[in-house]
Amino acid sequence: MTSERWPTELRLAKDKRSLRIVFDDGAAFDLPAEYLRVTSPSAEVQGHSPAERKTVPGKREVQIIGVEPVGNYAVKLVFDDMHDTGIYGWDYLYRLGAERGEKWQAYLDELAAKGLSRVRAR
Known part of the structure; x- marks a missing residue:
């Protein structure tokens, strides 16, 4: 697998609530x-x-508890809800960043349409 974009920095925030990624094109x-x-x-x-x-x-409230390299083309993220099966390729992460506004709003709209919440049910 090849990627058009290459990360120059990948850093998990101290609070484990965000991942910073910088690409070779400056994004x-x-x-x-x-x-x-x-x-x-x-x-x-x-x-x-x-x-x-x-x-x-x-x-x-989910946190990222692990960032594991997958070859030289992706990372596997491990979340504190034990989800760990997604392989995040560099191009996919770039798209998530570049299209965040639209993708996030679509997610919020889906939640509302289905009567779901961002808050975990107790």
Whole structure:
């Protein structure tokens, strides 16, 4: 797998609630853990087709507890809810950063339409 973009910095925030990624073209993104969790590229979230994609509620307080390299093309993020099956390629992370506003609003709209919340049910 090759990527058009290459990260020059990848840093987990001390509070484990965001991941900073800087690319060789100068683009820099601070991606919240919640956003990364609900947009996980895993089959568990994305399904095997667009019709199978899931809206993941209750992740407002999620933290990233691990960042593991996958070859030289991606990272696997481990979240404190034990989700660890998404492989985040460099291009995917770049798109998540560049399209964050639209993707986040679409997620919020999906939650509202389905009567779901960002807050975990107790």
